[in-house]
Amino acid sequence: MRQRAQQIFEKLGYRKLMVIGILMTGLILYGFLMNSVRGNTYDISLFQLSSETIRSEKTVEDPIKTEMERKRLAEEVVPSYQFMDEIAENQSAVIESLFGYLFDAKSGTEKNKEADSTEAMIAQLKEDLRLMETSENGLRLTDDMLDSLLSLSNDSLLRVQQELNSLLQSYLSDPVRVEEVARIRTEIEQDIRRSEQIPDDVVQAGVTIGRFGIIPNELVNEELTASQVEQVRNSVEPTRILQGQVLVQEGQVVDREVYRQLELAGMTEEQLNYKPLLGLLIFVVIAMGLMLAVMSRSQEDDRIKTTELLVMIVVITISLSLMKLLYAISENFDLVISFIFPTALAGMLVRLLINERAAVYVTILISAAAGIMLQNGYSASLQVDVALYILFSGLTAIYLIDRDGGHGRLLQISLAVAGVNVLFVAIYLLIGQTQYNLSEIGFYFTAAVISGLLSGALAIGLLPFFESAFGMLSTMRLIELSNPNHPLLKKILMETPGTYHHSLMVANLADASCEAIGANGLLARVGCYYHDIGKTKKPQFFIENQVNIENPHDRLPPEKSRDIILAHSVQGANMLKNHKMPKEIVDVAAQHHGTSILKFFYYKAKEIDPDIDEESFRYEGPKPQTKEIAIICIADSLEAAVRSMKEPTSEKIKKMVDAIVEDKLKDGQFDECDISLKELKKVKAVMCETLNGIFHSRIEYPKETN
Structure with missing residues (x-):
């Protein structure tokens, strides 16, 4: 799989693979x-029986029922009336005008006694009263009525x-509404007919004038009433179809009202709401933009970044698949089973396989996705409680996994995550308004x-798969390899104790130096433990293992000694490969000497044959390909050199460090890795400080005397 991935990488290149991956x-x-x-959505038709009980998945307003309720309440509003006392005066003035015309006409009739003159005056009087006839109430006096009035003194x-006027003022002094006009006119008619002041022959004319004078004086205040109606309409709360509300029961006939509500809730198959899909698209675009930013910030080379991207894709897919499975079975439970989801799984895997920044991103993405997918209700909305549950648990796991393995045991971290989950569930139960019984509370805490625990178990189970499939070396794997009980480390300790001690010293130097420049100190430390395992083939030929024995190189020609010493790198790499060790550890064994020259035996051979080929005394290599191996290369040479010093001092150590680094630079040993001169300066400072701590001056205690 790794070879296939490498071929794809070489064919497409990092940029294309990054775009395709995102x-x-x-x-x-x-x-x-x-x-x-x-x-x-449901395939449902009018006037058919519903095959299942359908609940609304969202809360929506029902505009038709809302408007019906507003109309009903508006019709119940009592109009606001306003009493207008000036109407009585106006009507009295009208009556006075009427009688004024009568007095004027009567005065003219007395001057002219001819009959045709009286008829002419009645005609003139009717002309004068025409405006009153055409008014809203319509005063209509017949010729006989006018003649009877004119005949009075x-x-x-x-x-x-x-x-x-007196009767009119009496009735209009009190409020008279439109619906009361007919009654008041009847009453004033009766009063006129009973009045002794009105002669019998003009009673009918008086009744007509009296009824004409009664009009409404308490009128509806249209503006105030309209304002009250508007206020009542605005006060009506919209009628809503609530989330989870049963719209139709199983076996119920789908009538027009039910079908209208289903359409309103967008739950018929004919409807397709594009807004949620557009919102999801925006969410995905933002998420992928953040993924691109996270990958762009990585300091690894393009090949490693491509592998990291593939790991993130697989982890995200696994997490989403688990969510989908959990959601599929959640319908069979009345309780919220989302709390069983392995909240810290994604964060653990990405933190162990890649880095903290990528793990935080994946945790945030998974928590947001869970908030969308693992819904507790009937609506398609973001469940904040589930999102926060996964976010807090994932971040807890990420920050408890220490790079050096101080808190690297996943079981312990899983227990800590479980504790955080329990605390969050307690918050969820306390803040929520729902009442829970003891069995439900017990279920939620058990699920937490x-x-x-499931997060840790799945992470432990999936780590080997990722390491094998993607050729990655996780923090947990490195911690396992650093265990002194590992068979290869025990082999080094038992067969080459001097080399074992040398490896520990080199590991301390390399680890501290790598941490100083941001490289992987744990990888450097573990690589140092195994870098000289090739010396177990012939341990007595290496000086650190020559305790109380003769140096066998003294009896061998330089070429034979050269072959034995140079072979330990290749033999060590082959031994590690045969034991299925990670490629990064194998590379340390193969590259920790680079292509440097074996100077001691080269100069010894040159004394015998001045024309000896220098290249034949160089290690096979390759040169260090990473910062970690470059630092191990320096530390390996430096530890051996300082150990051979007599009375090492700070000044001697500093000169030795500078000389070794300078020699390797001039020899081109760092040409194929990306370590900079600035980083080498930091490395030298750290190594000097570490070596001074190891070889510090000791106080000479006086000998005991008897």
Whole structure:
């Protein structure tokens, strides 16, 4: 698989693979979440029996029922009336005008006694009263009525006027509404007919004038009433179809009202709401943009970044698949089973396989996706409680995994995650308004513990798969390899104790130096433990293992000694390969000497043959390919050199460090790795400080005397 991936990488290149990988992740994310945001639709028709009970997946306003309620309440509003006292005065003035015309006409009739003159005056009087006839109430006096009024004496006519005015003022002094006008007119008619001030022959004319004078004086205040109606309409809360509300029961006939509500909730198959899908697209675009930013910040080379991207895609896919499985079975439970989801799995895997920054990103992405997919209700909305649950647990695991393995045991971290999960569930139960019984509370706390333990168990189970499939070396794997009980380390200790001690010293130097420049100190340390395992083939030929024995090289020609010494790198790499050790550890064994020259035996051979080929005394290599191996190369040479010093001092150590680094630079040993001169300066300073701590001056205690 690794070879196939390498061929694809060489063919497409990093940039194309990055774009393809991020697009693929976006499509996977969109595909998993699409059904969660789109909601359910049903194939249902009018006047058919429903095959299942359907609940609304969202809360929506019912505009028709809302408007019906507003209209009903508006019709119940009592109009606001306003009493207008000036109407009585206006009507009295109208009556006075009427009688004024009568007095004027009567005065003209007395001057002219001819009959045709009286008829002419009645005609003129009717012309004068025409405006009153065409008014809203319509005063209609017949010729006989006018003639009877004109036939009265002035005193009698005046008494009639005063009586009518008096009655009119009496009735219009109180409020009179439109619906009361007919009644009041009947009452004033009866009063006129009973009045002694009105002669019998003009009673009918008086009744007509009296009824004409009664009009409404308490009128509806249209502006105030309209304001009250608007206020009542605005006060009506919209009628809503609530999330989870049963719209139709199983076996119920789908009538027009039910079908209308289903359409309103967007749950018929004919409807397709694009807004949730558009919102999900925006979410995916943001998520993929952040993924691109995270990958761009990585300091690794393009090949490693491509592998890291593939790991993130696989981890995200696994997490989404687990969510989908959990969501599929959640319908069979009345409780929220989302709390069983292995919350810290994604964060653990990415933290162990890649780095902290990528792990935090993946945890945030998974928590947001879970908030969309693992919904507790009927609506397609973001569940904040589930999102926060996964976020807190994932971040806890990430920050408890220490790079050096101080808190690297996943079981312990799983227990800590379970504790955080329990605390979050307690918050969830306390803040929520729902009442839970003891069995439900017990289920939620049990689910929280299972989630934490399941995260660690799955991470432990999946780590070997990732390491094998992608050729990655995790922190946990490095910690396992650093165990002194590892068979190869025990072999070094038992067969080459001097080499074992030398490896520990080199490991301390390399680890501290790598941490100083941001390289992987744990990888350097573990690589140092195994870098000289090739010396176990012939341990007595290496000086650190020559305790109380003769140096066998003294009896061998330089070429034979050269072959034995140079072979330990290749033999060590082959031994590690045969034991299926990670490629990074094998590379340390093969490259920790680079292609440097074996100077001691080269100069010894040159004394015998001045024309000896220098290249034949160089290590096979290759040169260090990473910063970690370059530092191990320096530390290996430096530890041996300082150990051979007599009375090492700070000044001697500094000169030795500078000389070794300078020699390797001039020899081109660092040409194929990306370590900079600035980083080498930091490395030299750290190595000097570490060696001074190891070889510090000791106080000479006086000998005991008897």
